[in-house]
Amino acid sequence: MSTKFVRYALLASLVFGATSSGFAHSIGDTGHDHAAPRYDFTVQPPTRIVMRANDVVFLAQATAPRAVAAPANAQPSLLSSAFQPFAPKVKTRTDGQFFYVESDGMPAHNMMVGITAWQQQVPLPQPYTGANAWRIPLNPVPAQAPASIKNRFLRGAIALAANGIPIFNPQNNRGDISNEIGELDQWGGHCGRADDYHYHAAPLHLQGVLGKDKPIAFALDGYPIYGLTEPDGTAPTKLDAFNGHETAALGYHYHASLKYPYVNGGFHGEVVEHEGQVDPQPRAGAGREALQPLRGARITGFSSKDTRYSLKYEVGSETRFVNYTLLDGGAVKFDFVDGRGQVRTETYSPRQRGPGGGDRPTGEPPGKAGPQKGPGKGSPPPPPPVRGEARPPRGPSGAVAAAGYTPKRTGNFTLRSPAVANGGALPVEFTGDGASATLPLEWTGAPGGTKSFAVIMDHLDPEGRAKWYWVLYNIPANIGSLAKNTQGIGTLGNNSVNSRAGYAPPHSKGPGAKTYHLTTYALSGPVLLNSTAAAVSREVLLAAMKNLILDSAELTVTYDRTGAIGSPNGAPGGKGGPREAEAK
Ligand SMILES: [Zn+2]
Numbered sequence: 001m002s003t004k005f006v007r008y009a010l011l012a013s014l015v016f017g018a019t020s021s022g023f024a025h026s027i028g029d030t031g032h033d034h035a036a037p038r039y040d041f042t043v044q045p046p047t048r049i050v051m052r053a054n055d056v057v058f059l060a061q062a063t064a065p066r067a068v069a070a071p072a073n074a075q076p077s078l079l080s081s082a083f084q085p086f087a088p089k090v091k092t093r094t095d096g097q098f099f100y101v102e103s104d105g106m107p108a109h110n111m112m113v114g115i116t117a118w119q120q121q122v123p124l125p126q127p128y129t130g131a132n133a134w135r136i137p138l139n140p141v142p143a144q145a146p147a148s149i150k151n152r153f154l155r156g157a158i159a160l161a162a163n164g165i166p167i168f169n170p171q172n173n174r175g176d177i178s179n180e181i182g183e184l185d186q187w188g189g190h191c192g193r194a195d196d197y198h199y200h201a202a203p204l205h206l207q208g209v210l211g212k213d214k215p216i217a218f219a220l221d222g223y224p225i226y227g228l229t230e231p232d233g234t235a236p237t238k239l240d241a242f243n244g245h246e247t248a249a250l251g252y253h254y255h256a257s258l259k260y261p262y263v264n265g266g267f268h269g270e271v272v273e274h275e276g277q278v279d280p281q282p283r284a285g286a287g288r289e290a291l292q293p294l295r296g297a298r299i300t301g302f303s304s305k306d307t308r309y310s311l312k313y314e315v316g317s318e319t320r321f322v323n324y325t326l327l328d329g330g331a332v333k334f335d336f337v338d339g340r341g342q343v344r345t346e347t348y349s350p351r352q353r354g355p356g357g358g359d360r361p362t363g364e365p366p367g368k369a370g371p372q373k374g375p376g377k378g379s380p381p382p383p384p385p386v387r388g389e390a391r392p393p394r395g396p397s398g399a400v401a402a403a404g405y406t407p408k409r410t411g412n413f414t415l416r417s418p419a420v421a422n423g424g425a426l427p428v429e430f431t432g433d434g435a436s437a438t439l440p441l442e443w444t445g446a447p448g449g450t451k452s453f454a455v456i457m458d459h460l461d462p463e464g465r466a467k468w469y470w471v472l473y474n475i476p477a478n479i480g481s482l483a484k485n486t487q488g489i490g491t492l493g494n495n496s497v498n499s500r501a502g503y504a505p506p507h508s509k510g511p512g513a514k515t516y517h518l519t520t521y522a523l524s525g526p527v528l529l530n531s532t533a534a535a536v537s538r539e540v541l542l543a544a545m546k547n548l549i550l551d552s553a554e555l556t557v558t559y560d561r562t563g564a565i566g567s568p569n570g571a572p573g574g575k576g577g578p579r580e581a582e583a584k
């Protein structure tokens, strides 16, 4: 132990802030966890990169780059194309050897919702800045003996998503696949022991920002990770054991997948492995003791405003909250609200920095922080979490059933509109008698593992034939609502009114009220379709997403066209909207 300590201290004095502490999935107590100064936003970018003795790999590649798969000068612009869309939240710089990525570890999308196996950690901003930034090699070097991530690299990150969020091994520190046991939210992430948010699956939802032609992440060996397809939409061929392959256009690169390994299944390129993780890499700032799994808890809500955050969860019949506020100086005040509304408050201060600032003092072992009481401490450790059980599905709607299609519907996932109640009359502005606007929609309770949403608005005529007015798919998983007349979110399909792409409002000539169904589908992946928008009908979409539906939710509205006659927005005979179609 003493030898290790000396070595550790020596390394700590040499390495620019990258140590083995703080991350979520530390296995075995090295004595270093939580030892680092926390919330250190004062460190400055290094003027010179000090290499460690065993970083010869990186030194070697800097002086004598070997066969580089991609054209050497393509890498910086490729890196920029992936990370730039997330500026200014994500900042980048390069020193000719590495591409550095700074972020606070907090994504723009919502977090935590959908987790059914929860360790009571919450997302806190992390100091991935300055010397503690992420670094991606500018000249990836194929490894002599490529390392698989299977049962290896279980600590720390193996890749960095384009939005500056680290991606960990799909296996957690116990070797379980996080995505298969309810540990992950709808975006493929959760929080580790340092209250650090990270993904354990491919963040395909970033394609909502990036498109399909850019990498969604870079493995820490420097090779890019693309989505499920090549940039041109074609399926990747001849993938190796790490989900990677080499193409003429892109050189070596990985692809995301919807099952293990989800991201890079190993490192085609050289990395340094140290104490079970790619090294060096930034450390997360632990603010409190790592907590125990809370059996039976389901996270049902998360919101934030400025420096205040609120996480809502259910245990049994109780609804509880963890409300927390970032205070000046890096402290965090927690209010734990139980099912009876009783509040327990705890404040965690960032630990004192050692003399000399920056890294911990040379020659001194990292100090263990003073005792800090965490919630749950003092009570017996709960048994391991169990997977949430879905309620038995309800019957599908008549329209969908009649079309020979039965989507899963647990009842947990709900759809509403701020403009009309379920079963209510559609306001005329959403019809062909008004402004032909698309209805604003809001959905909640999507199951964990949801990777995209789709929306279909349809109607079943008396003969049982479906008419459809709105087909919208590949809505990113971080979207929970669509505004009135939504644009730029998801991919549009066609409608049966005029067979063109886009929304066609109800504009029936027939007498009496008609019933229209809006259905939102929570999908386990993106819908892969190579058709033009005008060719994607309700049936084409249903067939393409048939095996992806995790849950569905429905909103039913009615419209009686006679009601529009003489109304403020309507005129006798109907006033056509901008996207009016032939009435059917
Ligand atoms: Zn994790």
Ligand SMILES: [Zn+2]
Pocket: 226, 229, 230, 236, 237, 245, 247, 253, 254, 255
């Ligand atoms: Zn490829």
